[in-house]
Amino acid sequence: MNAPDAWSPVDPLGEALHSLRMSGAFYCRSEFTAPWGLALPAMPHSLMLHVVTAGECWLQIEGHEPLLLQPFDLLMVPHGLGHTLVSRPGTLATPLFDLPRDYSAERYEVIRQGGGGAATGLVCSAVRFDHPAAHRLISLLPALIHIRNAQSQPNGVHTEWIRSTLQFVAAEARDLRPGGETVITRLADVLVIQVIRTWIERDPAAQSGWLGALQDRQIGRAIAQIHREPARAWTLASMAQVAAMSRSAFAARFNELVGEPAMHYLARWRMQVALTWLREGDRAIADMAEQLGYQSEAAFSRAFKRVMGIAPSAARHGSEAAPK
Template identity: 70%
Template structure:
């Protein structure tokens, strides 16, 4: 009998968080003096974050009230929307890519800007999530998540991590870029966990379904083995429910019927693999349980909107 993987979370929500593996697009240390303003463009499929290490600023996202950020605050702009960081609300903001920068490495840089007044230092970054479970989760997040660690046993380590990150950014010793990027990844995941724990919106929809004992288990099975020939009957049997009761509960909690969810999940996995590897479309069809490449192509176009060959060419061009 095979022993379980001790690193695999045993709860469906924990497993979804386990898939939040990030690939960094860029990280930077920003050194600003008032008055200053930074206009960040939209970055589709990315999550952007800002850590305030010294000074203060305002975060402006369209459709949201301006939010003040203080030292130790962590702000996530979860869907890659364009936004502004400014010394005072309404201040003129320079486009990100118009600013002079000091390139420390391919993915780490230092930005400097301002009029010589009060200092504000930030650590900023944009990260991308590649797993379909991560995409599903990110779409459910609010536009902005703001974490303000307050002294408590649950948040002391966050404040300590932010201080450690600030010290590394200040000196950038050998290996400092690696330390900062790893700490940033952890902080982003912790911020998402904090939102799930405190926001009622996380108790409904797909996230709520993951926390349901039976539907959550069914989702976990689908995520782990998407190529299996799933039917309503086999899924219902796995979670000890009748076929009709399971079908109704799945649709109620997830928002789509189980078989539609399975098809869509497979195609999102296929889209990720098309972008990341040179696997042939025929091999991909086989890996996801399709008996023919033609059947796979039809399913892919139905869910994604374009044939798989087109999706691969678009990804290569991007």
């Protein structure tokens, strides 16, 4: 396959964001009255999102000071760390799955708790991501992302967008119109992407490493092409051609930005794609080998174990892969 025109339009970062296709663990609307407390367990490989639609509450999470959340605050816990939400610091928190709930839909719940005092409304969700680019992106996020009172932030396109979406979520949670749970779950998913976009634009940490490489005009182009065509018989020279750079300049620039050689990145990317396929279903390992550019199942299996630390069969049956 020929390399694309070196200056054809491409948006590697946009493609990574597009990979944030979510599968929901749960969504819920909570109606609390003080005193109340909710303990959310750790949910590995999940991202949790909380939107305060009315009243206020406190977040408590190990390693951080208690954080006050007020109306139209939005809090993201990207790595599924266990935490509590309480009416006041020190309030006893009931484990999430010990609370009675009403099921409006298969993955949408309504939780009510409290002693009759001041009211707090929350919309919460926990979502998972299947695409390897999504896993890589989520792994780079901080432990907490807090957007404080989006209604009072300075005007701007992105802040205004989040503000309007939060208002819509709050209205749906308040009015309980037919189909409200569907609207809320869809908007929660969109909010996740918008918050990550905002973090990428504002946090200096997002301008270096893998994310910085995606935003580099030439290296980002090569990474995007690797993601699209993992089975291609890539060489350092062919990657450099996609980036419209010399072989030596490309190798040095890729290593500088990404933190590993380009051919190592290619091998890890192929194995991350394979890991996703293994967890998704019963695709034959021989088919995976062919689709990822390996000449035999044995060659693929050796590469998988070298990169991921376990055999493909073990990964399929739920053992944790640990990339080397």
